[in-house]
Amino acid sequence: MALFLCFMGTLRAQQYPYQNPDLSSEERSKDLISRLTIEEKATLMCDQSDAISRLGIKKFNWWSEALHGYANNNNVTVFPEPIGMAASFDDALLYQIYNAVSDEARAKYNQWIQSGNENKRFLSLSVWTPNVNIFRDPRWGRGQETYGEDPYLTSRMGIQVVKGLQGPEDAKYRKLLACAKHYAVHSGPEWSRHELNLNNVDPRELNETYLPAFKALVQDADVRQVMCAYQRLDDEPCCGNTRLLQRILRDDWGYKYMVVSDCGAITDFFTSHKVSSDAVHAASKAVLAGTDVECVWQNYPFMQLPEAVERGLIKEEDIDKSVMRLLVGRFDLGDFDPDSIVPWAQIPASVLNNKEHQQLALNMARETMTLLQNKNNVLPLSKNEKRIAIIGPNANDKPMLWGNYNGTPVRTISILDGIKTKISEKKIVYDKGCDLVEDKVTDSYFGQFSFDGKAGVKASFWNTPDWEGDIVATQQITDPIKMTTAGQHEFASGVKLEGFSALYETEFVPKVTEEIVFKGGATGYFELVVNGDTLAKYNNWRTLPARIPCQVEAGKNYKIQIRYAQKNDWQANIEFDFGKEVDVDYTNLISKLKGTDVVVFVGGLSGKLEGEEMPVNYPGFKGGDRTNIELPSVQRNCLKALKEAGKTVIFVNCSGSAIALSPETQSCDAILQAWYGGESGGQAVADVLFGDYNPAGKLPVTFYKNSDKLGDFEDYSMKGRTYRYTTDYLFPFGFGLSYTTFKIGDATLSKTTIGTDNSVQLTVPVTNSGQRDGIEIVQVYVRKVNDLEGPLKTLKGFKRVEVGKGKTVKAVIDLPSSSFEFYDWNSREMAVTSGEYEILYGTSSDVNDLKTMKLTIQ
Template identity: 60%
Template structure:
């Protein structure tokens, strides 16, 4: 009810009656967010309530509710935006084993997200997708199998490390817990039991895992970020768990998440997951029943395209759910909007003062560099070949040496400038010789002929763009390209200046005047629809990645002209990207390239894979890769053969491996003197890699995942049982490089631990481990503490329960201090079917990796 105060004012012969509206409860910033949300919910119609349960929520002007978006991304920077700081991919950040630095990174990311939001409001623009204060980060699924393409988004294979890192992410994004308004709302995803494959996620039923795997592997990180970091959103996953889709799974969303862990905030569906309930999982008959199932189970907001939640009013009218049930969800989501200050005047919200000058600021770029340096993991350094000397001439070869999009990772924003690995090395050594050498996966190589192309009197290709998919009307933009080019919607806020991210088209055209006769290949790679037209003849029509090869060979004669057009249109299923090259094609001749390096002894080969090959549900099907995942984990053959040829030619090879997942590098340990795992290192990654190569920085990264010797050590990708997977359950073989492993340019001695007691009481025991730098360089070491339960041979071989990263100067000793509490000894209990602290004698193992025979041991008892 609206209260009004009536004032009667006598002015001469007239009586003026003035009605002053008193502020409604939901408009009162002095009330709690929940009180305001409950009041506002009571004023909404059922149809309005249902509309607010969509991730793209329309405005309700009569109540002052603005359009709102729940879907933004901030995986390692503000995603789908330009001019933002790009940090290393999360799997790389996990290799830093530095959660304090991770917190600083995500504090900076949330600052940039608020700056983008403030800029949007100041310009009076409407809220658009990916431009909001709710960010769907972190991904804390367990990276159980290196073939999963989205594992790069996670913090590795260990539940403890993932929980610690995930909590640092959440705290950095959401801001101080005692602040009146949250800085952002973070989202833990994908709940639960999800880590590939991508190709079957909309239909898969994860029913082959034990209760032990559920409680010890797949749930702990979620429990940590819910209970300790107070994450405000949880995203339910696509697949079924025990034959019930995760977004309608009462056991996951109610019994465990809300009732057991006390989560009281927002559950959002993965995008399209509610529709999957009837469309793919076939456990509901239609959208109405899917909406009812998901709502009753506890999913508050649907991310979708063809929204099932638009059917909520019908579900209520048919008696499938009650409106009071709908109110629970609406109150939760409105509470979020009030908690972020979105409903209040910006002058009341502290974060509204953040200026756009923070975007890609010097401070944030320094932070990106600091993090990139700490992610780099030295796996091999035979005969101390590293660090390099600036005085020696070297060659840089490989498909990732000058690959900017690779540096950015996936789910990325686009920085203004990026230092590639080639850039970084050239800054250190002017004697560097560069040859790309080979493609990531293709044994053929195209020598570009853009110098023989021109249009409108300008060299290269011309691109013309329309904000419709039909190339109709007045174009909105033009661009020119003087070398092979790649355009993508991934990580961008526009495809080209003034061009939308969706519903657009383009035409790329040139006149090719060949200097020599012969075969020329037009290479077009795209997930979107395209045509290739030469002199008016359609050579490729309505191609997509599924239907047509990317190469179009044409025979040309010297001196003649060939008008080449590429017609391109956005397709909503996979977004849009296009890669264009024209030139002569030949099989890679390793001998020819090696002959150009006669006077060079050391070769830095920058290879691995790239986000264009591994990622979320991607349209890629080539040897080794399927749908965003990998079908085997060996290095692509073209690179493996190249490294072998370099080695046989007597070159001393330093292999810089870029990837978001473990690669089986057994042959490379023989063909390369040194191996550096650089992950996807972000906008400053080239400087960081060069700093390590030339010894300005002592490498300190530690693997957050196991590096297997070959694909033969992997089990069935679709089997979610943990037996035989990750360091925790590898019993019958030795991996190539174990979890927690990483070399340095100096050496450390980890001394004997000192315990305050050998009996674990309620307050726990203190553990002190001395670490001495016995080498001749300052460096950092990560001391790792694992627990093993000898009374439980079916359980994990060991479980990480603590770590400390220490900076230790040469000749000095530092101490790693740990507090082992009863929680450190939680183990699965068959009697209670959950995890708890069980009495018994435990082994506490400690060292600088999970390699069993290198760990020291003490024994403790819990009564």
């Protein structure tokens, strides 16, 4: 008996090779694959991968986000939106930020798992960040997620994002797995991304504009995931495109890790692109092309892979290649190993939004601030102003500062709050002034609602997502509805945070016959029913503004219902009000400002208007994109009214994209581009407005004069787009003012003639001739002489230089041989060829801000 027990103990202690942490991830993956059934392999290839208990494989989710903080989570640090961080030209600080983001992601994950929970979507160790697409057209709503319009800047910033997220390259385990997305040639429009076919992309533009950042992240940052995009490139969907996924990505660049699909991209093969007949063929096509993991909302085509093998459409060995890559990723994370031997599993919850991370958020928010205009040096403002007006739809809007793909911070400093730290609240006059887009305001009728003889709206809640089972709570709501589960807030006592549903019921008897509007939105399932007719219905992943008009008759009873359900993995939100719209009248506003000379108007856009595939159809907006880039007319009219009233107008523009500000240069004395500044954005704006921080941000995108010459949004030709192919702009790429003045001296080159594989060093004297210490960002551009079809210039180096007042500092910038690499039509590849090159250096991409010298390559 003792011998038998000893034998059983030895058997239990025995490890399969895949369970041995001393073996390489590749060895462990190979062993585990040999033990899996074809059905289990297919399961592992889904982004929501179920546990395989017989082999000790835990449930795993591939989809989490970390765009500028650990997204879709509470109590995390929310940094500025990437387009704003690109304005800092500070890739060193960017590394620190994403090192903090990965710490917080691990801490959140550790806290969740160690509390006995399963891995879930948005609480996992695979993060689909960064977005390194080129922001080629300012109308694209998702451009805010990128690092701008320049391939070099995007590459520099993207490399540091990946390194910060994944942890030290020599570590045994990855902290997280980062992802370069969306590969490739992807930057809108949102409304056609599931059907768009790009079949005329010039090879030169493909290699010089659309691919460099992906190549850099693969070869210089060792990124562990690449996400293939929705659209087709030369008739093939990107997730089924062997040219992209095999010849370029793996053969040319040497990428050996996994490819994930954008969500629903494989389903698009047969529902939108019509290149596959059904799910079985779509799954086969994608895997054969090189897509390893499929993301989808429901009904995975990849679960049809066993049938595809039976029908001879694909071999099991082909599937094994994909499973090998995804298992290596999970082993590299330590997903199969005890927490005790994975250092990242020890990161405590105390790192979440700690003082260090809060300071990082403030430091970067300050560095994003980009001063575009400052007539007569009206900025900085004096803290001794007798009275100051803070006006505008974004002045007191905290969620606006979060941008998109964000988490929920512990605290957010609005711009109004930030200004209150500089000047006594008694001296501040605040008024929203106008809406972001609508030229009307709503006179709320919510107080006229009643149900069952009680004022307001009756709310009933179920702890199921389909209004079934017992009602677990009821409420009588008398104020406009505004509910959220952010911060772990229940909709009502006893209602779950996930998987619940609600029914809001009320009645309304109008006093007059007129048109009213219902306004609101929801994250989740939302359906508005009036007297049995459905006026609106959708299931959305973010709360977006909706305007639903309804004609009502005096004395008639209207029964109103809202059916809401939290069904997916997004935090639940709902907002709802209704009433009569009246025209905006600035008379009262101007009267309120009597005795106030200085007005800070905080406007622009918000993540409620620009973003990913959004059902927003206000004039000028379509599906999350814009149809024009002018500032919404209601804001222009407000600014005009303020100026005509004789006010000194400071315009703080918050947006994730370029706005055509030509009229604003006339109606405003100063313009500060503030982007979406994150949790400390309001403090950073105030620090700049009142001179406690000297702005140094530079535009990572071109600000055009107007929408007239933007061209066809679906045309991916670079002709006339970005600073590299046009000189027709209002504010150029790389432009930004300071409260001091800088002079760029004559630079010196370490060599004036080099070989095709040599580097060169540029030394640029920078003198601060003003009265304040400041930071200048020296930019270096390259152009090949006599290259008539190439870019006018292209960024190849930059350096942030701190210069004290009256001082001169030398900026030393290395230009490796790749700085002179352009597409060579003879070899059909990127190459450094002999000839004469111009090196342009200065403070922006505008020719008037640059000096030029020549270099010969032999």
